Amino acid sequence: xxxxxxxxxxxxxxxxxxxxxxxxxxxxxxxxxxxxxxxxxxxxxxxxxxxxxxxxxxxxxxxx
Amino acid sequence: xxxxxxxxxxxxxxxxxxxxxxxxxxxxxxxxxxxxxxxxxxxxxxxxxxxxxxxxxxxxxxxxxxxxxxxxxxxxxxxxxxxxxxxxxxxxxxxxxxxxxxxxxxxxxxxxxxxxxxxxxxxxxxxxxxxxxxxxxxxxxxxxxxxxxxxxxxxxxxxxxxxxxxxxxxxxxxxxxxxxxxxxxxxxxxxxxxxxxxxxxxxxxxxxxxxxxxxxxxxxxxxxxxxxxxxxxxxxxxxxxxxxxxxxxxxxxxxxxxxxxxxxxxxxxxxxxxxxxxxxxxxxxxxxxxxxxxxxxxxxxxxxxxxxxxxxxxxxxxxxxxxxxxxxxxxxxxxxxxxxxxxxxxxxxxxxxxxxxxxxxxxxxxxxxxxxxxxxxxxxxxxxxxxxxxxxxxxxxxxxxxxxxxxxxxxxxxxxxxxxxxxxxxxxxxxxxxxxxxxxxxxxxxxxxxxxxxxxxxxxxxxxx
Amino acid sequence: xxxxxxxxxxxxxxxxxxxxxxxxxxxxxxxxxxxxxxxxxxxxxxxxxxxxxxxxxxxxxxxxxxxxxxxxxxxxxxxxxxxxxxxxxxxxxxxxxxxxxxxxxxxxxxxxxxxxxxxxxxxxxxxx
Numbered sequence: 001x002x003x004x005x006x007x008x009x010x011x012x013x014x015x016x017x018x019x020x021x022x023x024x025x026x027x028x029x030x031x032x033x034x035x036x037x038x039x040x041x042x043x044x045x046x047x048x049x050x051x052x053x054x055x056x057x058x059x060x061x062x063x064x
Numbered sequence: 065x066x067x068x069x070x071x072x073x074x075x076x077x078x079x080x081x082x083x084x085x086x087x088x089x090x091x092x093x094x095x096x097x098x099x100x101x102x103x104x105x106x107x108x109x110x111x112x113x114x115x116x117x118x119x120x121x122x123x124x125x126x127x128x129x130x131x132x133x134x135x136x137x138x139x140x141x142x143x144x145x146x147x148x149x150x151x152x153x154x155x156x157x158x159x160x161x162x163x164x165x166x167x168x169x170x171x172x173x174x175x176x177x178x179x180x181x182x183x184x185x186x187x188x189x190x191x192x193x194x195x196x197x198x199x200x201x202x203x204x205x206x207x208x209x210x211x212x213x214x215x216x217x218x219x220x221x222x223x224x225x226x227x228x229x230x231x232x233x234x235x236x237x238x239x240x241x242x243x244x245x246x247x248x249x250x251x252x253x254x255x256x257x258x259x260x261x262x263x264x265x266x267x268x269x270x271x272x273x274x275x276x277x278x279x280x281x282x283x284x285x286x287x288x289x290x291x292x293x294x295x296x297x298x299x300x301x302x303x304x305x306x307x308x309x310x311x312x313x314x315x316x317x318x319x320x321x322x323x324x325x326x327x328x329x330x331x332x333x334x335x336x337x338x339x340x341x342x343x344x345x346x347x348x349x350x351x352x353x354x355x356x357x358x359x360x361x362x363x364x365x366x367x368x369x370x371x372x373x374x375x376x377x378x379x380x381x382x383x384x385x386x387x388x389x390x391x392x393x394x395x396x397x398x399x400x401x402x403x404x405x406x407x408x409x410x411x412x413x414x415x416x417x418x419x420x421x422x423x424x425x426x427x428x429x430x431x432x433x434x435x436x437x438x439x440x441x442x443x444x445x446x447x448x449x450x451x452x453x454x455x456x457x458x459x460x461x462x463x464x465x466x467x468x469x470x471x472x473x474x475x476x477x478x479x480x481x482x483x484x485x486x487x488x489x490x491x492x493x494x495x496x497x498x499x500x501x502x503x504x505x506x507x508x509x510x511x512x513x514x515x516x517x518x519x520x521x522x523x524x525x526x527x528x529x
Numbered sequence: 530x531x532x533x534x535x536x537x538x539x540x541x542x543x544x545x546x547x548x549x550x551x552x553x554x555x556x557x558x559x560x561x562x563x564x565x566x567x568x569x570x571x572x573x574x575x576x577x578x579x580x581x582x583x584x585x586x587x588x589x590x591x592x593x594x595x596x597x598x599x600x601x602x603x604x605x606x607x608x609x610x611x612x613x614x615x616x617x618x619x620x621x622x623x624x625x626x627x628x629x630x631x632x633x634x635x636x637x638x639x640x641x642x643x644x645x646x647x648x649x650x651x652x653x654x655x656x657x
Contacts, residue, residue, distance in 0.1 A: 010196035017203035024210040028217050028407055035396060035403070044394035047079040049144045049293075049384060049520040111615060157642025158649065170557070257592030269617050329593040331611045332600060346599055386538065388553075389546030412554065420561055428561060438635070484627055485617055489564045495630050497560035499637070501553070506641050509549065515536045516652030525654040529647060 080145060081400035083221045084295040089288050089305025091228035092373065094312050095366035096175070096284035098234050101320040102340050102363045103182060104426065108277035110334025111486075112270025114255075114325045115263050119271050120278030121321055123475060125314050128282040130472040131437055132310040133462035134444045136303035139289040140459025142521060143298035145402075146381025147289030147374075148436060148443075153385070154521055155447045158513065160439065162387050162505045163498060167436040168290075168378040173409055174429035175284060176371035177416035180208045181425070183364045184417075185337065190357075205417050208368060213410045216372045219399045220294050227369050230362035235316060237359030241344060242319045244352060245326070251347045253326030262330065275475075275482040276430065281317040283433050285309050286440075287370060290377040299459025372406065372413075379405040386512045387505070427487045431494050434483070438476045441469040450526035535652055573616035579608075587611050 007015070036044070108117040135148075144150035149168060153161035184201030191199040215223050244250045264270055288306045295301040324339045327346045336342055344356035380402030383392025396403040416425055445466055453461065462468060483491055541549075579587045582604045584594035589611070597607050 008196055010191045010194075010199045013191075014200055014203040017207040021203070021206045021210040024214040025410070028214055028403075028410075031217070032403060032407055035398075039397055041394075043078060043397065045384075045390060046077040047384060047393070047395045049146075049150060049381065049518075156639065157644075157646030159645055160638050160642040163638055254592050257590060258596060260588070260590050260593055266615070266617065273615065273617060327596065328600070329589070329596050331613075332597065332602075332607075335610060335613075342600065346596070386541075389541065389549050391543075391546050408550070412557070415558060416561065420565065424561070424565065442639070480628075480631065481624075484624060485619060486615070488619070488623060488627060489567075491627060492630065493560045493564045495627075495634055497556060499634055501556060502634075502638055502641070504552070504556075506645075510645065512538045512541050514538055515648050519649050519653045526650060529650045 078395045078397045078400065080293045080395060080402070081220065082294055082296050084224060084291055084301070086295075086301040086304045086308075087228055088221075088224040089291055089295060089301050090309050090312070091224055091231050091366075092291055092370050093285045093288040093306055093309035094235070095227040095231040096172075096287050096370035096374070097282055097309075097313055097367070098231060098316065099179060099182075099363040099367040100280045100283060101238060101316050102234070102360045103338050104178075104280040105277060105317065105320065106324065106333050106336055106339040107280070107423075108274040109325070109330050111266075111277060112272075112274035113262055113265045114259050114321075114330040114333070116266070116271040116274040117278070118321050118325075120274035121281050121317050123275065123478075124278035124281055125310075125317065127279070127437065127472060127475040127479075128285055128310055128313070130468040130475075131286050131440060132306050133468050134440050134472070135286050135289055136306050136460045137458055137462045138444065138447055139292060139302045139306075140299045141456060143292040143302070144381065144520070145290060145293040145377045147292060147378070148286065148440065149378055149381055150292075151289075151447075152439060152443055153518060154523075155443050155450065156439075158387070158510060158518070159502060159506055162382070162509075163502060164436060164439055165378050165382045165387065166498065166501060167432045167439075169375045169409070171429050171432035171436065172284070172287065172371040172375035172378070173413050174416055174425050174432070176209070176212075176368045176375065176413050177420070178422060178425045178429060179364045179368035179371070180205045180413070180417040181422050182337075183208045183361065183368070186357075186361060186364070202418060206414065208365070209410060209413050209417065212365070212369045212372050213406055215369065216376065217396070217399065217401055217403055217406050220291075220373070220401060223369060223373060224291075227366050231366045234359040234363040234366065235312065237355050238316050238319055238323075238340065241340065241347075241352060241356060242323055244347065244349070245323055245343075250349055250352070251327065253323075255322075255326045258325065258327070258329050260329075265330075272478060273482050273485050275479045276427075276486060279430055279433065279479060280426070282310070282313050283430060284367070284370070284374075285313060286433075286436070287374040290374040293377075303460040372409070375409055376402050376405040379409060385518050386514070387509065390512075424490065427483065427490050428494065431483060431487075431491060434476060434479055435494075435498070437472060441473040441476070444469040450528065451523060452527070455527075456523050536648070573618075575614050575616045577612045577614055579612065582608050 108120050112120070138151045139147065142151045142154055146165065147168070149161050149165040152164040184205035187204040188199050188201040215226065245253055266273065285306065288302060288309060292298050292302060320340060323343050324333055327343050333339055338360055341356045341360050344352045379388065379392055382388040383390055383405065392405045392408065394404050395401070448465055584604055587604065587608065
């Protein structure tokens with residue numbers, strides 16, 4: 001365990017970087033596992049190359 | 065998001081989201097590359113002197129103008145994620161497409177690693193300047209990769225809008241510095257004095273060798289094509305974004321050369337880590353120093369961000385065609401991103417960023433890019449032969465065919481030699497890798513691929529087949 | 530479209546998918562790290578020798594000397610940077626072998642691609 005009393009500002013920054021990295025990683029991992037479980041593979045793998053479907057064109061600038 | 069959720073809850077189909085405009089395409093292309101002006105291009109000065117670096121800058125600019133022209137024509141016709149991979153698949157054949165897909169993933173993932181290394185170094189250096197000795201760079205390398213992967217995972221629109229903002233700031237920083245030293249004359253430029261008679265210290269051999277890092281001024285601009293399934297009108301936005309991108313880079317590269325060579329001796333410039341930031345330091349102006357530091361940070365972030373986007377698109381499209389395990393071909397039903405590919409490439413990037421020295425990582429990235437450009441020139445000639453201009457409608461037709469393809473091939477040949485001069489062993493190791501991977505694909509992996517179905521474009525039968 | 534003669538690929542097991550992913554990972558890391566382990570990475574360098582370690586002695590003029598000093602260098606600390614030169618001598622045989630390997634690689638890839646491509650076109654557009 002690091003000795004918090006003796007750490008300088010930069011070491012706190014390093015520790016924070018490690019913790020935030022771990023949180024991002026954990027978030028992605030948990031979301032991936034939950035998504036894999038919530039949807040069937042057929043849905044997840046249903047994208048096809050080069051498809052241009054008009055109803056899929058979303059324009060965020062003009063979204064209500 | 066209502067549209068996305070509605071599609072997903074029908075339980076039928078999910079695909080990538082078409083939300084991007086030409087500005088995003090520009091940001092994706094320039095964002096990946098602009099970091100090259102902030103660091104890396106100056107190794108060309110070390111390789112052959114200041115004048116050799118300028119010659120290399122323009123020849124590499126010519127090479128990339130050819131790349132951008134060819135890319136624009138083919139991509140405005142083959143609008144599919146995976147970019148050059150999908151193009152090679154339709155025009156040349158599966159094995160080459162597999163190789164191109166690997167070139168893309170390797171070039172971008174290595175570049176991402178190089179950016180993360182640089183960012184970690186910058187934070188560590190600033191910590192040192194603030195009086196904290198013995199700081200580590202690793203936590204910040206990891207944080208960069210994890211944060212950007214997360215951003216990419218959450219959706220392409222936010223990712224590339226973020227890129228648009230930080231890339232624009234980084235570009236404006238170069239413009240401001242250029243105006244400050246030329247128009248406002250905050251510090252005198254003295255090109256002749258600083259070159260001090262050593263115009264070409266290595267002769268013409270040095271010009272050749274400088275081509276190795278000359279590519280670094282522009283490497284990655286071809287990544288614009290990866291966004292093909294996510295732009296609202298690919299036939300218009302892709303050529304527009306790519307061409308404005310290469311123009312931006314030509315301007316930025318020439319300005320960067322002019323500023324740096326006018327302020328620093330070539331011997332120093334040739335090995336500097338952050339040349340533009342050093343140039344700002346030499347102006348003794350604190351606002352310029354802060355601006356160029358921010359520019360360096362943003363350029364690095366934008367590049368790594370775009371690389372994650374491009375590498376995961378290429379990996380995803382290969383998974384979708386079963387060139388790679390089909391598991392990778394999944395799209396997230398809510399965020400509409402290739403989420404499994406993004407996650408899989410995180411440990412790969414971490415391994416390169418934490419385990420290999422910067423110049424090695426850069427060389428591998430350059431080599432993979434170089435192989436890809438070589439393929440492009442053949443690709444272009446075969447595209448016009450199999451489908452002449454009157455057989456399919458193109459969004460953009462590039463002029464003077466086949467001159468760009470031939471010029472591209474010649475310049476690629478020169479650059480192979482330049483890489484060979486310093487990194488012959490890596491060049492060989494890389495070739496062995498691609499040869500083994502190709503054999504593996506042809507004799508093992510290809511059995512899982514549907515044959516006719518992978519040709520998805522609505523084109524007539526190619527001529528001669 | 531020709532329905533008969535269509536190639537139906539086998540479904541790959543989960544284990545096979547994991548194995549294939551790992552195989553590529555190992556291959557990538559080997560090609561990156563083997564040259565490093567063998568110490569074969571990096572280009573050759575030489576050093577210039579100067580009569581004395583002053584700006585004048587190292588071939589610098591007033592302009593470059595001032596720039597070096599502004600960057601925080603003394604003639605002592607800048608010596609390594611100024612003296613370092615790349616060594617561009619190379620073995621022609623190695624150059625030829627490398628060129629042959631690259632050419633052979635492209636020929637091999639384009640030929641096998643073409644073979645596979647003919648299958649794709651036959652299935653997609655039917656026999657002529």
